[in-house]
Amino acid sequence: MNWPTELIGQKMRRNLVVGNWKMHGNMQSNQLLLNRLIKGLSGFKNADYVVCVPSPYLFQARLLLENTNIAWGGQNVNQHEQGAFTGAVAANMLTDLGCTYVILGHSERRNLFYENNLTAAARFDAAIKAGLTPIMCVGETVAERDAGLTEVIVAGQMDAVLASLGDKEFAKAMELNMVFAYEPVWAIGSGKTASPEQAQSVHQFIRHRIARRNAEAASKVRIIYGGSVKAANAEELFTMPDVDGGLIGGASLNADEFEAICQVANSLQASTCLAE
Numbered sequence: 001m002n003w004p005t006e007l008i009g010q011k012m013r014r015n016l017v018v019g020n021w022k023m024h025g026n027m028q029s030n031q032l033l034l035n036r037l038i039k040g041l042s043g044f045k046n047a048d049y050v051v052c053v054p055s056p057y058l059f060q061a062r063l064l065l066e067n068t069n070i071a072w073g074g075q076n077v078n079q080h081e082q083g084a085f086t087g088a089v090a091a092n093m094l095t096d097l098g099c100t101y102v103i104l105g106h107s108e109r110r111n112l113f114y115e116n117n118l119t120a121a122a123r124f125d126a127a128i129k130a131g132l133t134p135i136m137c138v139g140e141t142v143a144e145r146d147a148g149l150t151e152v153i154v155a156g157q158m159d160a161v162l163a164s165l166g167d168k169e170f171a172k173a174m175e176l177n178m179v180f181a182y183e184p185v186w187a188i189g190s191g192k193t194a195s196p197e198q199a200q201s202v203h204q205f206i207r208h209r210i211a212r213r214n215a216e217a218a219s220k221v222r223i224i225y226g227g228s229v230k231a232a233n234a235e236e237l238f239t240m241p242d243v244d245g246g247l248i249g250g251a252s253l254n255a256d257e258f259e260a261i262c263q264v265a266n267s268l269q270a271s272t273c274l275a276e
């Protein structure tokens with residue numbers, strides 16, 4: 001489906017690359033990886049870079065990444081501010097550790113830990129209240145795609161979040177530069193990347209969904225793609241008009257791969273978009 005380009009706006013958005021380490025790493029391997037990235041990414045001024053590390057290592061990330069051009073964030077947050085919620089992490093705990101971003105609604109959280117659209121929306125609200133930039137993940141399973149339901153599923157996931165935000169919360173989310181991530185479940189960790197055209201089509205749909213609420217916001221919101229992104233396919237994906245970078249799982253654990261992906265985001269930005 002093609003939306004009028006004036007609704008979509010020019011690609012003036014700064015690219016964003018987020019590493020999602022999932023449940024990987026230890027003190028020693030993290031230190032090696034982060035030190036490599038600090039050095040490798042230091043000259044990349046045209047895009048934004050984030051690593052979302054397991055909670056026990058956020059303090060280590062803070063120690064190493066403070067005063068670099070790499071931000072750090074959490075992989076989830078609980079919707080409650082505090083209390084008897086064994087095993088949960090509150091949004092203020094993330095900000096206390098210097099986090100500026102948090103991944104929400106990842107399909108692994110939805111599928112393995114029974115999270116759903118409602119809890120994702122509640123977590124989104126908790127994140128913005130604490131001043132964290134939410135990276136809200138949406139995406140369909142292969143069965144849903146095969147049944148032609150991609151847009152229905154993604155619309156449901158988007159609308160659950162958008163409908164839960166009052167005007168004040170929506171403005172706050174914009175102030176915090178909220179991010180959406182399109183992650184087709186069938187592409188995550190599978191080595192099967194969505195084609196640039198498949199990604200573009202859903203990204204455009206997501207942007208239009210936001211435009212129904214606020215057209216100006218829609219042209220500013222960054223929508224990143226996740227699902228088997230690697231150095232070899234980053235460029236074809238990131239050049240699509242509505243793809244503003246990537247959410248990188250497996251390849252974010254490899255310093256060379258992650259650096260190469262960040263380099264693509266950085267150099268595309270320099271050539272096609274206004275750098276900040």
Ligand code: PGA
Pocket residue numbers: 020183187188189190191226227228229247248249250251
């Ligand atoms: P992948 O994971 O890059 O390993 O496919 C992406 C994600 O789950 O965020």
